[in-house]
Amino acid sequence: MSITYLEAIREAQSVALQKNDEVFIYGQDIGFFGGAFKSTKGLYNEFPDRVLDSPISEDAMVGLAVGAAIEGMRPIVEMQFADFSSVGFNQIVNQAATLYWRTSLACPITIRLPSGGTPGSGPFHSQCMETIYAHYPGTVVMAPSTVEDAYSMLLDAISIDDPVIFCEHKYLYYHLKAQQLPKKALPATKARIVRPGRHATIVTYSAMVHEAVSTAEKLSEDGFEIEIVDLRCVKPIDIETVLGSIARTGRVLAIGEAFPWGGVTAEIISQITSEGFNLLDAPPARLNSLDTPIPYHPELWRFHRPTAHSIEDKIRKLIKE
């Protein structure tokens, strides 16, 4: 038996719905139809009262989730694409993320964002929004890179009493497969060393973990061992694991698929330089997408995002410094 990243997300929701009557899913086309990507496939048949179609109203969807959380529920909101969550931005950052601070009442909602680029998806169906939501106090932002994490971290997200932005990567939906789902897992807020190394550390998350692994495998043939840290949760950041890795390698490259200005990679570099400057043997490096909207054509798209090829260039330079 094998299970995909997408099926793991469906399975985690199924488990959460079974275990807890307070969980419900709300989103566009997620009921009978099973969702644009089929991540709620069949759940409506099992839980017809808790897998519910919404109008195309991202603001009202998130506002509704906050109201339901006030009433003791644990809603999961599915955005059809991460890109459209911008319409619900106000409710996410100003309503949900501030609720506990303003009223001492927790806001246990999970907002699922089908994120990231796939060939041919263009500027408005490809975005990575983790930076935007991580900027605001009160949010937790997760970006799982494996089938196992997609499952266990989504269960963690649903059980956390604060708003969680769950950035699931569309490119991984069908590409990644695992033999089985984990019974036990690392807590969602901890980073994981994916691959040990000694010449440099790559800190990344989500789909970029796999590009980094390809690069590391190639460089290994030349005798360079690259350590890879998968952040898993981009907010809060497990900076201890990152610094521990740099203490072993002395060099770091932070990679993100998101736009380059500011963002998760900038935050990582900033924390490393202020808290671990003495660990560095070379200036910390950073790689993100190009600073343009995400292109449609696959040839342009592959050039726009970081790939194993552009990562290799960066790492080779970093090792020489």
Added chain:
Amino acid sequence: MASGADHEDNLKNDSSEMVLDAFRWMVLARTFEDKISSIYKAGKIVGGVYVGKGQEAFSSALAVNLVKGKDIYSPLIRDMAGRSAFGEPLVDAARTYMGSSKGPTQGRDGNVHRGNPREGMPAMISHLGAMISVVNGILFARRMKGTLDDAVGATTIGDGGTSTGAFHEALNLAAVENLPLIVSVANNQFAYSTPNSKQFACDNITDKAVGYGITGVEVDGTDLVDCVNTFKLCVEKARAGDGPQLVVGNLLRLSGHGEHDDAPYISEDLRKSKLGEDCLSKAHNRILDEGWANQGDIDDIFKESDDEVKSAIHTAESEKVPDPYSHNWSAYSSSILNE
């Protein structure tokens, strides 16, 4: 079955107690906000002060039709009267203005941004229209859990707030889900300084209800009895499963947007028009005319309100302000995230 006119008469007869109740909250709100305004003008309140002068009838008339502990009331900027009528302790209002650490927001937010969501009163954020869908969510969740019964959720907004996308999305969603939602729109003619002519092009805000497929009614927002009776009917309809109700109260804000604003954009003609009548003195006269109370009773209401306001402000003033050094500076409720 009674004819429409008979029904109207019966309502008026039945509503005298509710009118008197609402009147008490109007007096309390006016007294409190006059006092808060003078403290603000003396420089003792930081931030802003936004009062509901001229809107007290419309505000309290909705809240006296709600049942605390059962219904939801999500007030906005000019709802001091409605908040009190729904059961908000006056001292909590004073504490929020004065920045007491014992207030519901502990000094983390001020003035009108207070609430108690555990008791059916969500705390507003400043983004107009955003609270409507929160009320939708509470009603939606209760229906899912089977605990809705005949409870309703009410929230308030102004003419300007009806232009937001959030207002549209939330009303449309409430209509689709046939939620027992009451949205009251205090049509006070201006959003800060912007007149309605720059806010919407339909003849009346109730026209928007037609587009959503919900009930929309208009009321003279300066007339307490009309307001009480109109909300009574709308709340009854929502309780009975008739879906969202949009209630538009036509009135004039008898103040600036905030106490910093002397509102030069409101013309003298408009101030002197019917819209500019003071709902409080109008209700006072009506109560005397109908014989629902005598002048002595009303004097007592003013006296009691005055005492209550003084006491609440005194309490709030004597309490400690928040201490940044011992404050809990965490935006997370989960302990695992605070490690």
